[in-house]
Amino acid sequence: MLRHFDAELRDLKFSLLAMAGQVEEMLHLTQQSLSERSNHKAEKVSQLDKYVDEAELKLDQACIDLLALRAPFASDLRLIASSLKIVPELERIGDHCCNIARRALILNVQPSVLPGDDLERLGADTQSMVHRAMDAFINGDPDMARAVIAEDDRIDALYLHIFSELLRGMLGDPLCIERSSHLIIVIKNWERIADVATNIAEEVLFILEGVNVKHSYLQAPNP
């Protein structure tokens, strides 16, 4: 039986997906602002953040309205409750992009201090995590959500590797301390975006399977 409520839930999912689309555009521009040393793209990131903030307000209200007016249960309840948590996660990604873009404006006028493609790989892999977390949400794919969660450790390791490289560089050449400090903030923001993608994937698993996989160390049986 198709309910009017189903159409409202479909609208909620589409709106959330549209917000995620804006955030992915911000991620893409952020990555390019660094790799192409494009100040124009860095400034565009900050401009797009306004639309993500507006989407957050609209989706917050939509979720509250559905909870109040429809008193949902089971999968409907899980979808709305988790959407209410995914929305600020997406907004947070937008803020991290703005943080990186601000540093890009400073770094773009200075020589590079990081050889190799580690920084680009960190950005690309983090973007991919966000994209796949949202794909898992829209396609109802728990395996993909689990794969995103599993990938966070690899991103953490890459972050630590780059951090060590930057530290080593600063110890060897004090002239690159300022640039390296800005880059440390950049990689920290990428690493946080990966954490946020993991949070979204955890919410997707809750929506799909009704299981809470957060803080698994607290849920492990006592020895």
Place this chain on the structure above:
Amino acid sequence: MLACKDLKIDFDKKVVLKGVSLHFPANKISAIIGPSGCGKSTLLRAFNRMHDLTRGAHVTGSVTLNGQEIYTPGEDPVLVRRRIGMVFQKPNPFPTLSIFENTISGLRLSGERNSARLKDVAEQSLMDAALWDEVKDRLRSNPTTLSGGQQQRLCIARALAVNPEVLLMDEPCSALDPIATAKIEELMFRLRERLTLVIVTHNMQQAARASDLTAFLWMGELVEAGDTEMIFTSPKKSMTEDYITGRFG
């Protein structure tokens, strides 16, 4: 603890319950939900042998209270109903008796004649039913002067006066406004401390907010039972999911 095992009920060969097994723990509120005609009220009525009064009703299987079979031949149904009280959908105080006499009517029927004890029990039962403050100055009034919610609490006081172990409630709030409903639900939470409560309700919100355990029946069969939190957030059976989200049918 109240329990039933392989409980089957038919009325003139028309099967309404098809072998339901459930247990209702003490000091918990258990809700029975399901669409109209699924057998909820039939199940509830079996627990205090109400079907004994229905011509053509045929009950098989087992119903136990604290391990004791209530359908044992020779077991007095009146004594069973004293241990397992019932409150109905429509408040049904005796219209020719006062509020006071309504409250102690069960106790009088059981032979209690001590007026001091009757007075004490009436006061305590009305207090337990959260009605005392509203009626203490008009105990001799006719119960029809009370609001629907007050009448329902009077019926609960009447049931409590014989000190039951179980209270069965068949859609007790369906005729009440939200304020009266909230009072009944608060009362249920208080009574849970000393009773086993089983409630039949069509109201999903009420089952979710006022019960500890929920059982979902469909066409005379148990589909799923478990913690209310689980049933209303992550039910295991798709049929339960479809029913509580309104996709059923």
